[in-house]
Amino acid sequence: MTQQQALYKYCLRLGDDALIQSYRLSEWCSNAPILEEDLALTNFALDMTGRAQALLGYAGQIDGQGKTDDDLAYKRGERQFYNHLIMELPNGNFATTIARLLFTSTFEFYFYSDLMNSADATLAAIAAKTVKEVKYHMAHATDWTCRLGDGTQESHRHMQSGIDHHWMYTGELFETDEVDAILQDRNIAVDMASIQQRWHQSITQVLKEATLKIPAGEHMQSGSQQGIHTEYLGHILTEMQYLQRAYPEAIW
Amino acid sequence: MELMEKAGKIHEELLKSFEAKIERGDAIEPRDKMPDAYRKHLIRQMSQHAHSEVIGMQPEGNWITRAPSLRAKQILLAKIQDEGGHGLYLYSAAETLGISRAEMIEQLHSGKAKYSNIFNYPSLTWADIGAIGWLVDGAAIVNQVSLQRTSYGPYSRAMVRICKEESFHQRQGYEIMAKMMKGTKDQQEMAQDAMNRWWWPSLMMFGPHDSESPHTGDAVKWKIKRHSNDELRQKFIDKTVQQAEVIGLTIPDKDLKWNESRGCYDHGPINWDEFYRVIGGHGQCNKQRMAHHIKVHNEGAWVREAAEAYRLKKEKQLLHS
Amino acid sequence: MATDSQLAMWEVFMQSKPGANYIHAGCVHASDKKMALQNARDTYTRRGEGTSIWVVPSDAIVASNPEDDDMFFDPANDKVYRLPTFYVMPEGAKAI
Structure with a gap:
């Protein structure tokens, strides 16, 4: 694998994470428990769509075959997507979504904080912008985790089950492969081991404050880096890519 | 008897000073004395307005996950989010009249409060997102611009903010339609079909003709409403016809023609049976x-x-x- | 729960740029301070309208009563000596 190929895939991984997560959050539009929260979740979806544009656009440049951000978002199939599995899982109830957002935004906060020092100037610039956004997502998710965890018995039960449900998908966030190795050698990619440590520390603290338990399960799901996804991704793409697929000649 | 006469007199004096204030063009603020009918009218109108913004998120939300490009998705998300925000501003403004948001939502659910009829039509294709932005928001804006000068301060302030933010909504819809009319035959047909389905309901958004409108009297006298239904409808038609022409869309009204002596367009009869049928709960x-x-x-x-x-x-x- | 509270109401004040006055922007509903601040941010700064936000529980606002307008505000109308234009300055005096 060349550095160019590695960088291309690295950008796809990050871009797909943003794209698919924004898809899920955008499904909350007109579905949130209170109007104010509807606006908040839509804001996050907008942040992520913007990030997907930047990262997929950059991936297209690296690839050098004239592909745009839209080409990459709308014209790849299931096996060519590299987002982490956790991003594509259905929203569930509000607590389920908050649990995922807590896990992913905390991950993204540490990840992009480190990526700001990347030797790749474009990635570093995208990271600098993203860090500000995900810091807010993390604060929002942390606050809601505490409210729901330490709210009523019912909300505690929902929140704990959201945490338990997503737990086995968190290990994958820190997986590395050849792509990471090549780019880390050149100070482009970040060190996942250090991020995992900080993530674990932060999550442990938040769950404790929220009177929630860290799940005991050790087994972690995996596969996205080979483009092996849950069955849910296919349905997302079916819906998301529908117009582009049905009218390939059209420009929208 | 004497007591009742006295009470009647006080009431009359209050009404007189209230109406003098309106006459001077002063804004009415939440703690000012106001006739019950004024308060009731405002609560009805503002909560209906707020509910419309919120319910309107549904037909547009129907297309978020299917938006055909990242840019289109972003714009649509931002727009629907604005609608939610506008609902929120309006609920807050209505709350200054002594009704809570929870009560307003209850009234919506019980059917006591209404929302704009237009959202009882389905958004079937991507072109509907264009038509909703261009025609539905276009019609709403005509009404909202007029309401910026409404007599109740909090309502007027909310409308000023809303108008500032809404200005991109109509443009995004028109841009979608323009792009589709420049596109493939499929796209052009989709756009014209959306135009055909949304044109008449958009005209109905302004409400019944002035001669039939039950609420207009007091609302105009108290400057809640600054223009009549027909005036606003005419304004909308006159500006929209030209926009349709520019991008090659046909307005589905064979009676539509320029009236030289009136200096505006004449339009064909509106199907009020449909209007009342949908208001009555039988829309799609x-x-x-x-x-x-x-x-x-x-x-x-x-x-x-x-x-x-x-x-x-x-x-x-x-x-x- | 008998009545659905929709959470408490808060007044939102925004500063458009450092040094400017805080101006009332509107309201949000929220159960606690942090939520009120975040909801105000997500509702009222979507277009970069602000650099700083205050939120205040609506029931903490004390407002003057319109019926007291005459005693509250009219007495200030004839105190023109509080305005600089009231004073006659000798011709030729500078920087005063």
Whole structure:
């Protein structure tokens, strides 16, 4: 694998994470428990769509075959997507979504904080912008985790089950492969081991404050880096890519 | 007898001073004395307006996950988010009249409060997103611009803010339509089809003809409403016809023609039977929209309860620490 | 729960740029301070309208009563000596 190929895939991984997560959050539009929260979740979806544009656009440049951000978002199939599995899982109830957002935004906060020092100037610039956004997502998710965890018995039960449900998908966030190795050698990619440590520390603290338990399960799901996804991704793409697929000649 | 006469006199004097204030063009503020009918009219109109913004999120939300480009998705998300925000501004403004948001939502669910009829039509294709932005928001803006000068301060302030933000909404819709009319034959047909389905309901948004409108009298006298239904409808038609022509869309009204002597367009008869049928609950989506709102409201109850419970817990802890 | 509270109401004040006055922007509903601040941010700064936000529980606002307008505000109308234009300055005096 060349550095160019590695960088291309690295950008796809990050871009797909943003794209698919924004898809899920955008499904909350007109579905949130209170109007104010509807606006908040839509804001996050907008942040992520913007990030997907930047990262997929950059991936297209690296690839050098004239592909745009839209080409990459709308014209790849299931096996060519590299987002982490956790991003594509259905929203569930509000607590389920908050649990995922807590896990992913905390991950993204540490990840992009480190990526700001990347030797790749474009990635570093995208990271600098993203860090500000995900810091807010993390604060929002942390606050809601505490409210729901330490709210009523019912909300505690929902929140704990959201945490338990997503737990086995968190290990994958820190997986590395050849792509990471090549780019880390050149100070482009970040060190996942250090991020995992900080993530674990932060999550442990938040769950404790929220009177929630860290799940005991050790087994972690995996596969996205080979483009092996849950069955849910296919349905997302079916819906998301529908117009582009049905009218390939059209420009929208 | 004497007492009643006295009370009647006080009431009359208050009404006189209220109407003098309106006459001078002063804004009415929440703590000012106002006739009950004024308050009631405002609550009815403002809550209906707020509910419309919120229910309007549904037909547009229907296309978020299928938006055909990242740019289109972003714009649509931002727009629907604005609608939610506008609902929120309007609920807040209505709350200054002594009704809570919870009560307004209750009235919506019980059918006592209404929302704009237009959202009982389905959004079937991507071109509908264009038509909703261009025609529906276009019609709404004509009304909203006029309401910026409404007599109730909080309502007027909310409308000023809303108008500022809405200005991109109509453009995004028109841009979608323009792009599709420049596109493939499929796209052009889709755009014209959306135009055909949304044109007449958009005209109905302004409400019945002035001669038939039951609420206009007091609302005009008290400057809640600054222009009549027909005036606003005419304004909308006159500016939209030219926009349709520019991008090659046909307005589905064979009687539409320029009236030289009136200096505006004449239009064909509006199907008021359809209007009253949809208002009466028999539109394609009335049940669906309401069922969705009720479901979301009920499903969110435990979240709102948890937030309250958490606050109480924390306050208690603070007290004991 | 008998009544659905929709959470408490808060007044939102925004500062458009550092140094400017805080101006009332509107309201949000929220159960606690943090939520009120975040909801205000998500509702009222979507277009970069602000650099700083205050939120205040609506029931903490004390407002003057319109019926007291005459005693509250009219007496200030004839105190023109509080305005700089009231004073006659000798011709030729500078920087005063």
